[in-house]
Amino acid sequence: MVTQCFNCYGTNVKTVLSAIEERLDEPSARGLARAVGATIRDGVLSSGDRLPPIRTVAAELALSPTTVSSAWSLLARSGTVRTDGRRGTTVLDQLHPPAGRYHRALEHQTRFATDLSTGVPDAALLPGLARAQRALSAAATPGSYLDPPVLPELAAVLLEHWPYAVDELAVVDGAMDALDLVTRCHLRFGDRVVVEHPCFPPIVDLLESVGAQVVPVPLDAEGLELTALEAALASPVAAVFLQPRAQNPTGVTTTPRRARAIARLLEGTGTLVVEDDSSGALPPATPLSLGRWLPGQTAYVRSFSKSHGPDLRLAALSAPPALLTAIRARRELGQGWSSRLLQRLLLALLSDPESVAQVERAAQEYGRRRAAFVEALARHGVEVGGTEGINVWVPVLDETAAVVRLASEGVGVAPGAPFSLIPGDGGHIRVTVGLVRDGVEELAEQVAAAARTGWSPRAR
Ligand SMILES: Cc1ncc(COP(=O)(O)O)c(C=O)c1O
Secondary structure: OOOOOOOOEOEOHHHHHHHHHHHOOOOOHHHHHHHHHHHHHOOOOOOOOEOOOHHHHHHHHOOOHHHHHHHHHHHHHOOOEEEEHHHEEEEOOOOOOOOOHHHHHHOOOOOOOEEOOOOOOOHHHOOOOHHHHOOOOOOOOOOOOOOOOOOHHHHHHHHHOOOOOOOOOEEEOOHHHHHHHHHHHHOOOOOEEEEEEOOOHHHHHHHHHOOOEEEEEEEEOOEEOHHHHHHHOOOOOOEEEEOOOOOOOOOOOOOHHHHHHHHHHHOOOOOEEEEEEOOOOOOOOOOOOHHHOOHHHEEEEEEOHHHHOHHHOOEEEEOOHHHHHHHHHHHHOOOOOOOHHHHHHHHHHHHOHHHHHHHHHHHHHHHHHHHHHHHHHHHOOOOOOOOOOOEEEEEEOOHHHHHHHHHHOOEEOEEOHHHOOOOOOOEEEEEEHHHOOOOHHHHHHHHHHHHHOOOOOOOO
16 A cells, blocks of 8 residues: 655645555566556656656555566667666657667668668579569459468478478568567566577667566577576577578577587477578578477577568468468458569579579679688688678777778778677677678778777787
8 A cells, every 4th residue: 555645756646556556466576667668658647657666565565675686677678668877767659669778789870882781682693583583474353351471382391391390380570570470479567588698789679579587598609608598598589590501790609519509408498499580592501400309399590681672571480280280360450461573583592593593692602702702801800600691790990980991991880789688798890791792802991990999009
């Protein structure tokens, strides 16, 4: 029962506490977070309002300060509130949320002569559409909005090259759509989710948007570090999100040995493995998925953005049957299906020998560009990890100094901070070398110099 009135927070604290108490159905951190969420939804608290101090809430609602503080952190992670030292904890604008890691990684004001900040494939290496378009004679009309959402011929071609045995797949609007659907259908507020460190920023934003607790596990040269993963699994983990191949940003590909070991750790747990294979459609196809060992615990996503073009907006997804059913049901209430016109275009691209050869040549060219840059960088004394993909993760002394120096030379790169989840791991920049057609020697020299920028004369 709320007994006191504090009026120092702009909103009437007594009113707020009473409103929260009315909505509190469970005296736990999650229960309190839900109650605050409902108080905001019902308009008692609005954007910019300060939450009462933790000690006040704890005393008035007969909860421990630890419970209240956990609730506040759940709310912060879901983007509902922001905690800012002196200003306390304020309610965020739900309709205009602040830019997440995704925007911080990619948004910049300047136009660069050489923009290697984007993480996109080289348009010149994508297969041409002219031949495939001939397969589209007319826009087919579905008999019903409830027709099967996946073109059966496309499903058959995809299943031939799937990394483990599955009966069916979903085709969705790109990997991010797949990850969004998996997240929304599988995860609950407060769930612990393991992600790679460093991590592709939109994945962190996505997980935080549903109030998941992100648990970073570092990568080494073979994939997720086993000891850190084992430690993370000491408490229940709802999902492990990983990129099995050409990890963005590091270029690390999980080795079969590491994949097997991760599968052993996860076997029999309730943990879902979510594999974001954004390079899976690029040869050499050494399909690797934990689904080989954990088919009932794996959701595997293969994007066609890097191989066939981001604007095709298509990815395929396999998942345990109950999850796939939930995803289909959820989609029926939204976009329904991914355009069958685009599905037919992808089918034509995957079936036409010339288009297949173009994608093979592109994969070889990305390999060549990466190797040339990495070798040139090593000649300038900068060693990087990873083996595959269009991005290189370069350690730098001072991230801001490196980004600014390269920008002043007309080269755009992505700062490492939005990818980074474990502090104290040093600065990095992500360079999309898949876009570097020529001038690699000069670029490597510029990047190496930028990597050293900030060194004091004595440190040198
Ligand atoms: C690791 C990773 N996941 C997902 C995506 C987004 O893929 P899509 O275009 O299929 O949504 C990207 C794009 O760069 C990526 O690198």
